[in-house]
Amino acid sequence: MRQTSDADAEAWVLTTDPGRALLQEVAMTSTYGPTELQRWRRGATPEHVAAAVRLAVGRSRGKAKFSRAEAMWFEPVGLEQATTETVARHKAERFRGSHVLDLCCGIGGDTLALASEAQVVAVDADQGMCRRTRWNAHVYDVADRVDVIRAQVERIAYRSQSLVHVDPDRRQGSAKRARELLGYSPGLEFLQALPGRVRGGAIKLGPASDFVTHFGEQPCELELISLGGECKEATVWFGALATCRRRATRLPEAVSWTDQDGPRNPLVPIASPLAxxxxxxxxxxxxxxxxxxxxxxxxxxxxxxxxxxxxxxxxxxxxxxxxxxxxxxxxxxxxxxxxxxxxxxxxxxxxxxxxxxxxxxxxxxxxxxxxxxxxxxxxxxxxxxxxxxxxxxxxxxxxxxxxx
The missing domain is CATH 3.30.2130 (VC0802-like)
Incomplete structure (x- = not known):
């Protein structure tokens, strides 16, 4: 994740008149060549110019995930790992009317959707991410339903009646995304122990990860969620929020198929292509x-x-x-x-x-x-x-x- 100093520079761009003017000019520019950078640096520091470019690029890319991206505060890795709004809202429906802990909240992708259905305490170890989540909660008009705290999720106390959502970091300081759950942070030991510590919740995992190896035999529901034909995540539902053993969900059509909908031990023949x-x-x-x-x-x-x-x-x-x-x-x-x-x-x-x-x-x-x-x-x-x-x-x- 980027350092807090980057977050400070981005905050200056977002909250000061010179910063907002700079961001508006950067956002209207299609290329960021030496001529443009030199012009912008006449009125701002290199750090602030770099922050404005990051924010403009993030907002442009964020439109593929968020309906209010033009006003949000993004960070490159945080945006890449953030749950797409459509998927996040689908998951949030199961938490309706509850109080939820959103662990490893990042820029707040899941927090925002959860807050439309529940009261949320968002937790992240990175102060910059906490600041971004607070900002984005205001953008989505749910700031009154979100408390953000900076903490290591492994070190906070959990109440047995809590509902929890966790989106573990799949990079853990590396540019390469981890496919094995052993490379996630918080680690596999924490993730596997979480269902025994709270009333229920969801664990977001990569759809290409080895989730079956570590959760396939656990008393939980494995939901694979696709959006527009692309598999986006594997969600482990446990405790009070689990409804079946396996579920495939396709969005935005909002249709699902579960292990309870078809035969238990299906025998599918092999055939040459028919009509x-x-x-x-x-x-x-x-x-x-x-x-x-x-x-x-x-x-x-x-x-x-x-x-x-x-x-x-x-x-x-x-x-x-x-x-x-x-x-x-x-x-x-x-x-x-x-x-x-x-x-x-x-x-x-x-x-x-x-x-x-x-x-x-x-x-x-x-x-x-x-x-x-x-x-x-x-x-x-x-x-x-x-x-x-x-x-x-x-x-x-x-x-x-x-x-x-």
Whole structure:
């Protein structure tokens, strides 16, 4: 995390007339070259100019996560690790009407959503992050529902009736994001002990982390949350806030699939691609519920260990991207390239599973600039590699279960 001196410089930019004027000028500039920096430094110190640039860049990037980003106080790593507003509001609904401890609050992404539903005490060891959370609480008009304290979360006292949300640091002073929970801070020992110390709560983990290894057998609910088709986080719900064992949730449609919705021990057949092929939402796969969903909807896998599903009829669900099969080809790049040119395909959507082929590189190689939109589904696997030329079907009404 950045040092408090950076927070002091940013606070000057945000709270003084010269600082706000500087920030406004920086925010209206598309590039920050030597000429611009030299001009700004005539009226402000290099530290204040750097702070204004950080704030302007943060607000620009923050618009992808927050609806009021143009007024918020961001820090680069804090913004990257902050929960997207849509996801945070989804989680906050379970805390409605409670008093919540939000541990490792960072810039306050989860704090702001929690405060719309509950009274919140936000805790972080970094004084700069505490200042940012207070500021952002005012931006979202929830400052009267948020108390912010600076403390090491491992050292504070927990009441047995408390509800807790924790977003552990996944970098811990390193530029590289930790995938193993052993690299999180607070550490795995604290995270695993937390359910026994409070009434209930949630632990935010990375969706690509080894959460199943450490929490898969615990008496808790593992929820995988996707937003717009990208898996955003694995949430461990425990105690009074757990509702099932596994849950896959897709936002913004607000639909979910749990271990209670499908067969307990699903047997999903393997079949060559039929009339329709489906690319399932990644939350289904990461939650371990893909076979349950497939079996309940009469679908088969296209190949062992490959998360493309297939069936004879189209199925409408936010959890499935649906493709009509036009042709099945060997996974031979030269053959496919000739087909792309001959059929005048373009734009060309490319999806891959079980292979290290990169869609961007393939598009650059094939140059699909024709007038006929298409999709290529490329799947690897020993003895099962193939390419499917397909047409994407427009989504219709959801058949998935709405979140209660």
């Amino acid at each position: 329709w092929v489906y690319d399932p939402d990644p939350a289904l796969g990461r939650s371990g519920l893909l076979d349950s969903f497939a079996a309940a909807n009469g679908l088969a896998r296209c190949a062992p260990g490959i998360d493309f599903l297939t069936g004879p009829e189209p199925i409408d669900s936010p959890f499935l991207a649906c493709f009509e099969v036009l042709e099945i080809l060997p996974l031979d790049l030269k053959t496919i390239g000739k087909l792309v040119t001959a059929r005048k395909l373009g734009p060309l959507e490319i999806k891959t599973k079980g292979t290290d082929l990169r869609p961007e590189a393939l598009r650059a190689q094939w140059k699909p600039r024709g007038p006929h939109p298409a999709t290529l589904l490329l799947m690897g696997g020993k003895g099962t590699s193939r390419a499917i030329l397909a047409r994407r079907r427009s989504p219709a009404v959801s058949q998935a279960q709405p979140i209660a």
